[in-house]
Amino acid sequence: MRTRYYIEDAARHVDREITIEGWLTNMRSSGKIIFLQVRDGTGFMQCVASKGDVGDETFEAAEKLTQESSLRVTGTVREDARAPGGHELSVSAIDVVQVAEEYPITPKEHGTSFLMDHRHLWIRSSRQFAVLRIRSAVMTAARNFLDSRGFLELDTPILTPSACEGTTTLFETEYFGERAYLSQSGQLYNEATAMAFGRVYCCGPSLRAEKAKTRRHLIEFWQIEPEIAYADLNDIMEIEEEMVTAMVRSVLETRANELRILERDVDRLRAVEPPFPRITYTEAVEILKKAGADFEWGSDFGAEEETVLSERFQKPVLVHRYPREAKPFYMEDDPDDADVTLSVDMLAPEGYGEIVGGGQRLKDLSTLSTRVDEEKMPRDDYEWYLDLRRYGTVPHAGFGLGIERFVAWVCGIRHIRETIPFPRMLNRMRP
Amino acid sequence: MRTRYYIEDAARHVDREITIEGWLTNMRSSGKIIFLQVRDGTGFMQCVASKGDVGDETFEAAEKLTQESSLRVTGTVREDARAPGGHELSVSAIDVVQVAEEYPITPKEHGTSFLMDHRHLWIRSSRQFAVLRIRSAVMTAARNFLDSRGFLELDTPILTPSACEGTTTLFETEYFGERAYLSQSGQLYNEATAMAFGRVYCCGPSLRAEKAKTRRHLIEFWQIEPEIAYADLNDIMEIEEEMVTAMVRSVLETRANELRILERDVDRLRAVEPPFPRITYTEAVEILKKAGADFEWGSDFGAEEETVLSERFQKPVLVHRYPREAKPFYMEDDPDDADVTLSVDMLAPEGYGEIVGGGQRLKDLSTLSTRVDEEKMPRDDYEWYLDLRRYGTVPHAGFGLGIERFVAWVCGIRHIRETIPFPRMLNRMRP
Numbered sequence: 001m002r003t004r005y006y007i008e009d010a011a012r013h014v015d016r017e018i019t020i021e022g023w024l025t026n027m028r029s030s031g032k033i034i035f036l037q038v039r040d041g042t043g044f045m046q047c048v049a050s051k052g053d054v055g056d057e058t059f060e061a062a063e064k065l066t067q068e069s070s071l072r073v074t075g076t077v078r079e080d081a082r083a084p085g086g087h088e089l090s091v092s093a094i095d096v097v098q099v100a101e102e103y104p105i106t107p108k109e110h111g112t113s114f115l116m117d118h119r120h121l122w123i124r125s126s127r128q129f130a131v132l133r134i135r136s137a138v139m140t141a142a143r144n145f146l147d148s149r150g151f152l153e154l155d156t157p158i159l160t161p162s163a164c165e166g167t168t169t170l171f172e173t174e175y176f177g178e179r180a181y182l183s184q185s186g187q188l189y190n191e192a193t194a195m196a197f198g199r200v201y202c203c204g205p206s207l208r209a210e211k212a213k214t215r216r217h218l219i220e221f222w223q224i225e226p227e228i229a230y231a232d233l234n235d236i237m238e239i240e241e242e243m244v245t246a247m248v249r250s251v252l253e254t255r256a257n258e259l260r261i262l263e264r265d266v267d268r269l270r271a272v273e274p275p276f277p278r279i280t281y282t283e284a285v286e287i288l289k290k291a292g293a294d295f296e297w298g299s300d301f302g303a304e305e306e307t308v309l310s311e312r313f314q315k316p317v318l319v320h321r322y323p324r325e326a327k328p329f330y331m332e333d334d335p336d337d338a339d340v341t342l343s344v345d346m347l348a349p350e351g352y353g354e355i356v357g358g359g360q361r362l363k364d365l366s367t368l369s370t371r372v373d374e375e376k377m378p379r380d381d382y383e384w385y386l387d388l389r390r391y392g393t394v395p396h397a398g399f400g401l402g403i404e405r406f407v408a409w410v411c412g413i414r415h416i417r418e419t420i421p422f423p424r425m426l427n428r429m430r431p
Numbered sequence: 432m433r434t435r436y437y438i439e440d441a442a443r444h445v446d447r448e449i450t451i452e453g454w455l456t457n458m459r460s461s462g463k464i465i466f467l468q469v470r471d472g473t474g475f476m477q478c479v480a481s482k483g484d485v486g487d488e489t490f491e492a493a494e495k496l497t498q499e500s501s502l503r504v505t506g507t508v509r510e511d512a513r514a515p516g517g518h519e520l521s522v523s524a525i526d527v528v529q530v531a532e533e534y535p536i537t538p539k540e541h542g543t544s545f546l547m548d549h550r551h552l553w554i555r556s557s558r559q560f561a562v563l564r565i566r567s568a569v570m571t572a573a574r575n576f577l578d579s580r581g582f583l584e585l586d587t588p589i590l591t592p593s594a595c596e597g598t599t600t601l602f603e604t605e606y607f608g609e610r611a612y613l614s615q616s617g618q619l620y621n622e623a624t625a626m627a628f629g630r631v632y633c634c635g636p637s638l639r640a641e642k643a644k645t646r647r648h649l650i651e652f653w654q655i656e657p658e659i660a661y662a663d664l665n666d667i668m669e670i671e672e673e674m675v676t677a678m679v680r681s682v683l684e685t686r687a688n689e690l691r692i693l694e695r696d697v698d699r700l701r702a703v704e705p706p707f708p709r710i711t712y713t714e715a716v717e718i719l720k721k722a723g724a725d726f727e728w729g730s731d732f733g734a735e736e737e738t739v740l741s742e743r744f745q746k747p748v749l750v751h752r753y754p755r756e757a758k759p760f761y762m763e764d765d766p767d768d769a770d771v772t773l774s775v776d777m778l779a780p781e782g783y784g785e786i787v788g789g790g791q792r793l794k795d796l797s798t799l800s801t802r803v804d805e806e807k808m809p810r811d812d813y814e815w816y817l818d819l820r821r822y823g824t825v826p827h828a829g830f831g832l833g834i835e836r837f838v839a840w841v842c843g844i845r846h847i848r849e850t851i852p853f854p855r856m857l858n859r860m861r862p
Contacts, residue, residue, distance in 0.1 A: 004661075006581065006629065021661040023626075023823045041629025041660060042581065070823035072661075100822045120623040120815045121822060129627065136583040143574070150437065150473065152567040157853045158589065158613075158636045159602075159651055159860055171590075173604045173613070175650075175860055176640070182589075182604065182613075192551040192862075193852055195454075196560065198437065198472025204635055205589045209607075219606075220590055229472060230435075230452040230503075384551045384862035391531045391552060392454045392501035421624055422588045429590055429606055431623075431815035 007043035010077050010087040019074045020045065020089065023124070026107075029063050036062065036091070038073055043257070044126065046083050047073045049091035058094050067106070068124070070097035085257070119422060120431045130258035131418050134251055135407045141250035142224045142401065143203065145243050151199040151226055156186030158205070162381035169208045182207040185400060188330070188385050190227035191361060194396055195388055201226040213426045215415040216303055216353065218404055220424040227398030233332075233342040233360045236397045237318050240346055240356050241274045243401070244316060248272045251410050264412045268350065271314050278318045281326075281340065284309055300326035301345075306353030313349050320344040329371040332360040332395075344399070348409040355406045358399020365389035438474035441508050441518040450505045451476065451520065454555070457538075460494050467493065467522070469504055474688070475557065477514050478504045480522035489525050498537070499555070501528035516688070550853060551862045561689035562849050565682055566838045572681035573655045573832065574634065576674050582630040582657055587617030589636070593812035600639045613638040616831060619761070619816050621658035622792060625827055626819055632657040644857045646846040647734055647784065649835055651855035658829030664763075664773040664791045667828045668749050671777055671787050672705045674832070675747060679703045682841050695843045699781065702745050709749040712757075712771065715740055731757035732776075737784030744780050751775040760802040763791040763826075775830070783840040789830020796820035 005018035022040030029035070036047040051059045065071065075091035105121055115122045122128055143153070159173070159180045171182040186202035193200040203224040210217055226243075228235065248269050251259070259266055279287075284305075288295045291308050300322070301309070310317065321340040324331070331341035343359030362368045368389055372382050407419040417423040422431065436449035453471030460466070467478040482490045496502065506522035536552055546553045553559055574584065590604070590611045602613040617633035624631040634655040641648055657674075659666065679700050682690070690697055710718075715736075719726045722739055731753070732740070741748065752771040755762070762772035774790030793799045799820055803813050838850040848854040853862065 008581075021825070022629075041625075041627060068823040070825045097826075098824050103822055118815075118818075120620075120818060123624065123627040132585060132624075132628070133583060136585060139584050140574075140578055143571075147571055150439075152564060153570050154563060154567060154852050155636070155653055157651055157855055157860070158638065159855050161860055171604045171606075173602045175602075176642075176858055178860070180860055189551075189853055193554065193563075194472075196472060196554040197563070198453075205586070207589065211607075220588055222586055235433075381861075384549075387549075387551060391534055392499040393529050394452070394501045395528075421585050422620055424588055424590050427607055429588070429592055429609070429611055430812075 047089040067103040130261040141247040156189035194227040222403040225400040310347040352409040360397040478520040498534040561692040587620035625658040653834040656831040741778040779840040791828040
């Protein structure tokens, strides 16, 4: 294949002539010199063309280029400390691919609804470029961490005959005459693969038809969910700590430029090192009460409580041992305290709240069986899950990390709608 | 975290005492010595316990263990060329976690329907263990290849307002009062992210409500779909070749034991090196006709034709330039031949057929716009896609690789239902 050059590799090509294939983001001309801001998907670069070097015809054509016109620019890479990326291109030739129609997204301010309607174009702007490149680094880092620890990626199904977490927020479809639901979590299936493969994870979309319109909710969101046979609550708290640390470090190392674009306070991210603070749910409730919150022991934390808690720590905090009624049916009971479960949520600092949820799973057949009946779950649909406790049950634990919430925290942005290429929200599934 | 030992790492622990945490797959006792076959999800190991070493009580308890009982076995790793994995464990202690109920899957033959009903347990058997560990290596190798080439993983949505490839095989759901469809491909969205990020891929589930009951079809299957801005048909043929080669090599290197379990002829896999043979669709039709097939130029190949073609080559073959009517609306026309498109399918050898499909995408706004109307597609839903041709359109190309078909070929197994942990097929969505 012909050699391709990308802006992110400019430092490797100093003083050499290369061709950048990209799009024009901005331009100004002095009449003799024209400054073209070009993006190619890997970065942004200033390309400087003089009338003398490129000729009158090309120069005049360049002056007429509109925003987002596609073009190939050939020139020599020069080091320039003043340039945004540290390099600029001294242009010898310009090959216009298409002069774009008048681009709807201009440097002026646009409303969120307008930008969301133009999401397919909005992702070209520098802020979205930064956020989504960080998202991609986050996904890669999560997988690389788990792969290096011997976990196997094994996919879990989207179409299921039964509900994993409650039935009120399920999307339904018809499956050859039967009713099917879209998966909200791969966890139950993960438990089966963990019994077969020891350490597993799934990574895919989860779908919840939640009527919530908050800055923390998406209808369609991605989770990475590891599950480990022969593991307990302490084991997964340690792995969560190490995994989150590895992911943050990887973003700091590979996405420094993107964090700069977002003006992220990277010292806050550099502080993310084990050990993370650990508090029990009960201790968390005391903190909330001292802070004046009107909160009763027993219910799950909402966004408000998570914000209060996560603002009190410099690092992510592990809140463990939630009450039974605040957690799903499959959580293992704490042998030392019948009121609580061996569950743990990780809350990101700076008010971001829950990014990881997990725990140890009920191991005992008769206890689990009773729970299935108590929750009035369709027993037939869960016989396979109960089988995991009939045939060689073992202590096991796992967790789910929400990609979009994690990315929002690492990027330091307020709303998770910007952390996925095409967000699905209440009343929004276009484009 | 406490040090964990896994069977796959046994070679690193020769002559050291370790504890394996796993399940019993088989056992025989001579009365004085007991041979326990133990699996831990990473491999299988023979553990040898003598009455003298473990004591009468433990020995007798071990003799009563049932298949798939969970247990921790402590002992010293011994090299033994006769042992299946090259090592065995000289047991000093056994800790039984659970004596399993009578296990439904016994070493005797079971029917496929029975095994599929017990898929959550069937995956524990050695053949399924091998296939799914190869699947996981295939996914990792595909991503690692693309990551190393500078591609960004950017997810595309499952819930969409419109159909990508025909409307007859779509799953439908209600999205807050609107009709939504489950995605059959991330490609159209990939084209938007490719214009923003240059080189992208998505990897996720695709859903097709196809009434086909063949060994090559799943209702829910996984694809990895790369898309490249400023690329043409030749570029993607080269990348497909390199990617498939890298994936096969990675399986050969990291899953030698699993290929042995499956008795795969690895020489057939070792032959997979660039360049792959390339033939046009028209040449393929001639081959079919010479082979006596009743086939007319113009239609797409079915399983039968693909089998004939792919049996003629020792390597995967690239069949390019399919007729317009055999390919979706977004394929670029061949400038040298108005009847065909710049499309390409890769057929795996040994009769496996299509594993990759792709091509160059229509670049011109008015041509694409006409096609959308000709196909009677709801225009409003495709305006965003047409925008990609309004604002800096560029030559671009991409492809989709079907994970399950790829795994079936590499494993040398006939039916793709074994290549995914929980297959969804016509009338089958349990467990």
